[in-house]
Amino acid sequence: MSNLIEARNLTRILRETVPVTLVKNITLAIGEREFVAVTGPSGSGKSSLLYLLGLLDRPTEGTLFVAGRETEGMSEAERAAIRLSTIGFVFQFHFLLPEFTARENVEIPMRRLAKLSRPAMRERAGELLRSLGLGDHLDKRPDQMSGGQRQRVAVARALANDPPLILADEPTGSLDSRNSEQVFTILEALVRERGKTVVAVTHDLDMAARMDRRLHLIDGMLDGNLPTETPKPG
Numbered sequence: 708m709s710n711l712i713e714a715r716n717l718t719r720i721l722r723e724t725v726p727v728t729l730v731k732n733i734t735l736a737i738g739e740r741e742f743v744a745v746t747g748p749s750g751s752g753k754s755s756l757l758y759l760l761g762l763l764d765r766p767t768e769g770t771l772f773v774a775g776r777e778t779e780g781m782s783e784a785e786r787a788a789i790r791l792s793t794i795g796f797v798f799q800f801h802f803l804l805p806e807f808t809a810r811e812n813v814e815i816p817m818r819r820l821a822k823l824s825r826p827a828m829r830e831r832a833g834e835l836l837r838s839l840g841l842g843d844h845l846d847k848r849p850d851q852m853s854g855g856q857r858q859r860v861a862v863a864r865a866l867a868n869d870p871p872l873i874l875a876d877e878p879t880g881s882l883d884s885r886n887s888e889q890v891f892t893i894l895e896a897l898v899r900e901r902g903k904t905v906v907a908v909t910h911d912l913d914m915a916a917r918m919d920r921r922l923h924l925i926d927g928m929l930d931g932n933l934p935t936e937t938p939k940p941g
Protein backbone atom coordinates (compact mmCIF):
# COMPACT_ATOMS: atom_id res chain seq x y z
CA MET A 708 0.00 0.00 0.00
CA SER A 709 1.51 3.35 -0.97
CA ASN A 710 1.33 6.33 1.33
CA LEU A 711 -0.68 9.38 0.40
CA ILE A 712 0.97 11.39 3.14
CA GLU A 713 4.38 11.02 4.69
CA ALA A 714 5.51 13.60 7.19
CA ARG A 715 8.86 13.59 8.94
CA ASN A 716 9.57 15.84 11.90
CA LEU A 717 7.05 18.40 10.75
CA THR A 718 7.25 21.55 12.83
CA ARG A 719 5.45 24.85 12.38
CA ILE A 720 6.48 27.83 14.45
CA LEU A 721 4.87 31.23 14.02
CA ARG A 722 7.49 33.93 14.23
CA GLU A 723 5.55 36.45 16.24
CA THR A 724 7.10 38.71 18.89
CA VAL A 725 6.93 35.61 21.02
CA PRO A 726 7.32 32.50 18.82
CA VAL A 727 4.26 30.21 18.85
CA THR A 728 4.77 26.51 18.17
CA LEU A 729 1.69 25.20 16.37
CA VAL A 730 2.92 21.65 15.76
CA LYS A 731 6.19 20.02 16.67
CA ASN A 732 8.12 17.03 15.35
CA ILE A 733 5.19 15.28 13.73
CA THR A 734 6.19 12.08 11.97
CA LEU A 735 3.40 10.06 10.41
CA ALA A 736 2.33 8.14 7.34
CA ILE A 737 -1.20 7.83 6.03
CA GLY A 738 -1.98 5.27 3.36
CA GLU A 739 -4.71 4.72 0.83
CA ARG A 740 -8.21 3.80 2.05
CA GLU A 741 -7.56 4.93 5.62
CA PHE A 742 -10.15 6.59 7.83
CA VAL A 743 -8.13 8.62 10.32
CA ALA A 744 -9.25 10.82 13.22
CA VAL A 745 -7.19 13.72 14.49
CA THR A 746 -8.10 14.29 18.13
CA GLY A 747 -6.80 16.33 21.03
CA PRO A 748 -7.76 19.16 23.31
CA SER A 749 -8.70 22.59 22.03
CA GLY A 750 -5.56 24.43 20.92
CA SER A 751 -3.48 21.24 20.59
CA GLY A 752 -2.70 21.92 16.92
CA LYS A 753 -5.25 19.74 15.09
CA SER A 754 -6.25 22.38 12.53
CA SER A 755 -2.65 23.50 12.15
CA LEU A 756 -1.60 19.93 11.31
CA LEU A 757 -4.44 19.52 8.82
CA TYR A 758 -3.47 22.79 7.11
CA LEU A 759 0.12 21.60 6.77
CA LEU A 760 -0.93 18.21 5.37
CA GLY A 761 -3.31 19.98 2.96
CA LEU A 762 -0.59 22.32 1.67
CA LEU A 763 -2.52 25.32 2.97
CA ASP A 764 0.44 26.18 5.17
CA ARG A 765 4.18 25.47 5.03
CA PRO A 766 6.20 23.82 7.79
CA THR A 767 9.08 25.68 9.39
CA GLU A 768 11.03 22.41 9.56
CA GLY A 769 10.63 18.85 8.43
CA THR A 770 9.63 17.16 5.20
CA LEU A 771 6.26 16.37 3.74
CA PHE A 772 5.42 14.09 0.85
CA VAL A 773 1.92 14.23 -0.59
CA ALA A 774 0.97 11.54 -3.11
CA GLY A 775 4.64 10.60 -3.34
CA ARG A 776 5.88 14.10 -4.11
CA GLU A 777 8.23 16.05 -1.92
CA THR A 778 6.55 19.39 -1.31
CA GLU A 779 9.28 21.60 0.15
CA GLY A 780 10.69 23.11 -3.02
CA MET A 781 7.31 23.57 -4.67
CA SER A 782 6.05 26.93 -5.85
CA GLU A 783 2.63 28.15 -4.72
CA ALA A 784 1.30 27.27 -8.17
CA GLU A 785 2.53 23.67 -7.88
CA ARG A 786 1.05 23.38 -4.40
CA ALA A 787 -2.25 24.75 -5.65
CA ALA A 788 -2.23 22.24 -8.52
CA ILE A 789 -1.72 19.35 -6.08
CA ARG A 790 -4.48 20.66 -3.83
CA LEU A 791 -6.86 20.88 -6.76
CA SER A 792 -6.28 17.37 -8.09
CA THR A 793 -5.28 15.38 -5.01
CA ILE A 794 -7.00 16.84 -1.96
CA GLY A 795 -10.62 17.65 -1.19
CA PHE A 796 -11.35 19.88 1.80
CA VAL A 797 -14.37 19.93 4.07
CA PHE A 798 -14.47 22.51 6.84
CA GLN A 799 -16.73 23.00 9.86
CA PHE A 800 -18.60 25.69 7.98
CA HIS A 801 -19.57 24.82 4.45
CA PHE A 802 -18.04 27.87 2.70
CA LEU A 803 -20.32 27.40 -0.29
CA LEU A 804 -20.62 30.41 -2.56
CA PRO A 805 -24.02 31.88 -1.65
CA GLU A 806 -24.97 33.18 -5.08
CA PHE A 807 -24.44 29.83 -6.83
CA THR A 808 -26.59 26.70 -6.83
CA ALA A 809 -25.49 23.42 -5.26
CA ARG A 810 -24.59 22.08 -8.69
CA GLU A 811 -22.59 25.18 -9.62
CA ASN A 812 -20.73 25.08 -6.31
CA VAL A 813 -19.66 21.52 -7.11
CA GLU A 814 -18.70 22.45 -10.67
CA ILE A 815 -16.36 25.26 -9.61
CA PRO A 816 -13.33 23.06 -8.71
CA MET A 817 -13.88 21.13 -11.95
CA ARG A 818 -13.75 24.35 -13.95
CA ARG A 819 -10.48 25.27 -12.28
CA LEU A 820 -8.99 21.89 -13.18
CA ALA A 821 -10.49 22.16 -16.68
CA LYS A 822 -10.23 18.49 -17.57
CA LEU A 823 -13.85 17.87 -18.49
CA SER A 824 -16.17 19.54 -20.96
CA ARG A 825 -18.81 21.85 -19.50
CA PRO A 826 -21.66 19.33 -20.08
CA ALA A 827 -19.54 16.56 -18.49
CA MET A 828 -18.89 18.79 -15.45
CA ARG A 829 -22.58 19.48 -15.10
CA GLU A 830 -23.37 15.80 -15.39
CA ARG A 831 -20.71 14.79 -12.85
CA ALA A 832 -21.80 17.46 -10.35
CA GLY A 833 -25.37 16.18 -10.63
CA GLU A 834 -24.25 12.58 -10.14
CA LEU A 835 -22.16 13.45 -7.08
CA LEU A 836 -25.01 15.38 -5.49
CA ARG A 837 -27.50 12.60 -6.25
CA SER A 838 -25.12 10.03 -4.72
CA LEU A 839 -25.19 12.06 -1.50
CA GLY A 840 -28.97 12.18 -1.42
CA LEU A 841 -29.32 15.69 -2.83
CA GLY A 842 -31.03 14.89 -6.11
CA ASP A 843 -33.89 17.26 -5.30
CA HIS A 844 -31.59 20.15 -4.46
CA LEU A 845 -29.32 20.50 -7.49
CA ASP A 846 -30.59 23.94 -8.41
CA LYS A 847 -31.01 25.31 -4.90
CA ARG A 848 -28.77 27.97 -3.45
CA PRO A 849 -27.15 27.39 -0.03
CA ASP A 850 -29.70 29.60 1.74
CA GLN A 851 -32.49 27.37 0.43
CA MET A 852 -31.02 24.27 2.09
CA SER A 853 -30.63 22.99 5.66
CA GLY A 854 -27.28 22.91 7.45
CA GLY A 855 -26.93 19.17 6.88
CA GLN A 856 -27.74 19.52 3.20
CA ARG A 857 -25.21 22.33 2.80
CA GLN A 858 -22.51 20.21 4.41
CA ARG A 859 -23.32 17.36 2.03
CA VAL A 860 -22.92 19.80 -0.87
CA ALA A 861 -19.53 20.72 0.62
CA VAL A 862 -18.61 17.01 0.61
CA ALA A 863 -19.72 16.73 -3.03
CA ARG A 864 -17.57 19.76 -3.85
CA ALA A 865 -14.58 18.12 -2.11
CA LEU A 866 -15.10 15.10 -4.38
CA ALA A 867 -15.47 17.17 -7.55
CA ASN A 868 -12.06 16.34 -9.01
CA ASP A 869 -12.06 12.80 -7.63
CA PRO A 870 -9.12 13.37 -5.24
CA PRO A 871 -7.74 10.34 -3.37
CA LEU A 872 -7.53 12.33 -0.13
CA ILE A 873 -10.22 14.19 1.81
CA LEU A 874 -9.16 16.42 4.70
CA ALA A 875 -11.97 17.48 6.99
CA ASP A 876 -11.75 19.96 9.88
CA GLU A 877 -14.60 19.31 12.32
CA PRO A 878 -16.93 18.35 9.44
CA THR A 879 -19.82 17.65 11.80
CA GLY A 880 -18.94 20.38 14.32
CA SER A 881 -21.83 22.66 13.45
CA LEU A 882 -24.46 19.95 12.85
CA ASP A 883 -27.08 18.40 15.12
CA SER A 884 -26.70 14.73 16.01
CA ARG A 885 -28.88 13.39 13.19
CA ASN A 886 -27.05 15.38 10.50
CA SER A 887 -23.68 14.62 12.11
CA GLU A 888 -24.43 10.94 11.83
CA GLN A 889 -25.46 11.33 8.20
CA VAL A 890 -22.27 13.21 7.28
CA PHE A 891 -20.15 10.72 9.24
CA THR A 892 -21.78 7.83 7.38
CA ILE A 893 -21.01 9.56 4.08
CA LEU A 894 -17.36 10.06 5.02
CA GLU A 895 -17.11 6.42 6.07
CA ALA A 896 -18.63 5.33 2.75
CA LEU A 897 -16.07 7.43 0.87
CA VAL A 898 -13.39 5.22 2.43
CA ARG A 899 -15.14 1.86 2.32
CA GLU A 900 -16.96 2.16 -0.99
CA ARG A 901 -15.06 4.74 -3.03
CA GLY A 902 -11.53 3.95 -1.83
CA LYS A 903 -10.79 7.44 -0.55
CA THR A 904 -8.58 8.31 2.39
CA VAL A 905 -10.34 10.56 4.90
CA VAL A 906 -8.49 12.43 7.63
CA ALA A 907 -10.90 14.25 9.92
CA VAL A 908 -10.31 16.48 12.92
CA THR A 909 -12.99 15.77 15.47
CA HIS A 910 -13.85 16.61 19.06
CA ASP A 911 -16.34 13.75 19.04
CA LEU A 912 -14.61 10.83 20.73
CA ASP A 913 -17.44 8.42 19.84
CA MET A 914 -16.89 9.21 16.17
CA ALA A 915 -13.12 8.97 16.51
CA ALA A 916 -13.57 5.54 18.09
CA ARG A 917 -15.43 4.39 14.96
CA MET A 918 -12.55 5.37 12.69
CA ASP A 919 -9.59 3.15 11.79
CA ARG A 920 -6.91 5.15 13.52
CA ARG A 921 -6.57 8.07 15.90
CA LEU A 922 -3.78 10.62 15.81
CA HIS A 923 -3.94 12.25 19.21
CA LEU A 924 -2.25 15.62 19.61
CA ILE A 925 -1.13 17.20 22.84
CA ASP A 926 0.57 20.60 22.79
CA GLY A 927 1.29 20.29 19.07
CA MET A 928 2.89 16.86 19.38
CA LEU A 929 1.60 13.42 18.58
CA ASP A 930 0.77 11.55 21.75
CA GLY A 931 3.67 9.16 22.27
CA ASN A 932 4.98 10.52 18.98
CA LEU A 933 3.54 7.45 17.30
CA PRO A 934 0.21 6.94 15.56
CA THR A 935 -2.08 4.86 17.74
CA GLU A 936 -2.88 1.77 15.78
CA THR A 937 -6.02 -0.23 16.33
CA PRO A 938 -6.96 -3.39 14.46
CA LYS A 939 -9.21 -2.78 11.46
CA PRO A 940 -12.60 -4.50 11.64
CA GLY A 941 -12.89 -7.71 9.62
Ligand SMILES: Nc1ncnc2c1ncn2[C@@H]1O[C@H](COP(=O)(O)OP(=O)(O)OP(=O)(O)O)[C@@H](O)[C@H]1O
Pocket residue numbers: 721727728729747748749750751752753754755756
Ligand atom coordinates in the same frame (compact mmCIF):
# COMPACT_ATOMS: atom_id res chain seq x y z
N1 LIG B 1 -2.20 32.90 13.85
C1 LIG B 1 -1.98 32.51 15.10
N2 LIG B 1 -1.37 33.33 15.98
C2 LIG B 1 -1.13 32.94 17.25
N3 LIG B 1 -1.48 31.74 17.73
C3 LIG B 1 -2.09 30.88 16.90
C4 LIG B 1 -2.38 31.20 15.54
N4 LIG B 1 -3.00 30.13 14.97
C5 LIG B 1 -3.10 29.21 15.93
N5 LIG B 1 -2.56 29.64 17.08
C6 LIG B 1 -2.46 28.88 18.34
O1 LIG B 1 -1.84 27.64 18.04
C7 LIG B 1 -2.42 26.58 18.78
C8 LIG B 1 -2.94 25.50 17.85
O2 LIG B 1 -4.10 25.97 17.15
P1 LIG B 1 -5.05 25.01 16.31
O3 LIG B 1 -6.15 25.84 15.78
O4 LIG B 1 -4.22 24.23 15.35
O5 LIG B 1 -5.58 24.02 17.44
P2 LIG B 1 -6.82 23.01 17.40
O6 LIG B 1 -6.37 21.79 18.12
O7 LIG B 1 -7.30 22.86 16.01
O8 LIG B 1 -7.87 23.80 18.28
P3 LIG B 1 -9.49 23.75 18.29
O9 LIG B 1 -9.85 22.36 18.67
O10 LIG B 1 -9.84 24.74 19.35
O11 LIG B 1 -9.94 24.14 16.93
C9 LIG B 1 -3.49 27.21 19.63
O12 LIG B 1 -2.95 27.45 20.91
C10 LIG B 1 -3.81 28.50 18.91
O13 LIG B 1 -4.28 29.47 19.80
